[in-house]
């Protein structure tokens with residue numbers, strides 16, 4: 001029997017990981033996965049080695065779905081799927097399944113991810129831009145009265161949180177009876193979510209839910225009748241739902257971690273508690289950004305994200321030094337997206353409040369030395 005004891009005694013210290021994704025995971029989840037990596041209790045093997053149709057994995061999959069349903073108060077009128085291909089494949093799957101011949105879909109463009117989504121939809125059928133803030137550098141999301149919605153649209157697509165710009169819809173737009181389709185990759189379960197407002201919600205797991213390689217898809221069951229038999233089988237929501245996400249081999253280990261993360265969120269108090277913690281973290285950091293003119297927030301205040309906080313230094317030439325010195329002090333991943341520049345602190349559910357305190361302290365100290 002090989003032993004891991006020799007290496008397990010050395011526990012390297014962890015940095016505060018501000019990465020936009022893949023992102024920080026809850027430490028209890030990592031430790032539980034580490035403990036059970038070699039032998040999953042009762043299975044005599046690791047999760048990675050077990051059949052996706054074994055009783056042990058049946059339980060993991062059912063448990064993950066139950067945890068997601070419990071978190072989002074998701075009723076039986078919705079299917080919960082764990083697919084692959086990331087949010088980016090959903091840019092294609094959503095129109096392929098939901099946009100019928102002769103129909104048109106509305107897209108609200110609030111950033112690069114929305115642009116990528118509409119570009120894929122255009123390859124499938126007719127689309128309209130129902131609103132865009134591109135002219136303002138995507139620093140905010142549109143107001144309801146700025147949207148030009150087609151009441152006959154097949155669906156309306158929005159991006160709930162714009163990871164790159166640090167903007168977030170304060171509330172979902174009213175789209176009437178048209179199904180609302182949401183890319184919620186970077187704020188899913190960051191706050192309570194009224195699933196009944198949506199026809200389809202999708203999210204790559206690697207920001208708020210788990211590791212990369214799993215995409216959570218929540219779809220209202222009546223919409224499954226739109227999936228045509230002519231679609232590639234793997235890209236057909238109705239097939240995926242009928243097969244319980246196991247038409248082929250799913251990302252078994254990823255679903256296992258997602259299950260642990262979802263159960264961690266439930267144990268921490270569910271989405272109300274997540275929202276309260278996220279609001280505290282964001283308020284603390286925005287207050288520091290706004291305290292003097294040394295730092296400047298990138299997003300318009302009314303659209304500020306609780307998940308991704310984007311900011312600049314008034315003297316932009318100091319930004320590289322800021323990021324480098326922060327990294328040396330264990331504050332990792334603060335460089336902004338290449339398209340926006342500046343700095344970005346991503347603080348998803350698993351990001352600890354102590355990390356925000358450490359960043360705020362570093363910001364004060366950096367300002368003292370360079371202001």
Ligand SMILES: *Cc1c(COP(=O)(O)O)cnc(C)c1O
Pocket residue numbers: 021085086087088089113159161162163183184185186204205
């Ligand atoms: C990260 C991200 C994506 C891309 O996700 P993949 O899983 O890498 O395809 C899409 N949309 C949003 C809003 C994101 O934050």
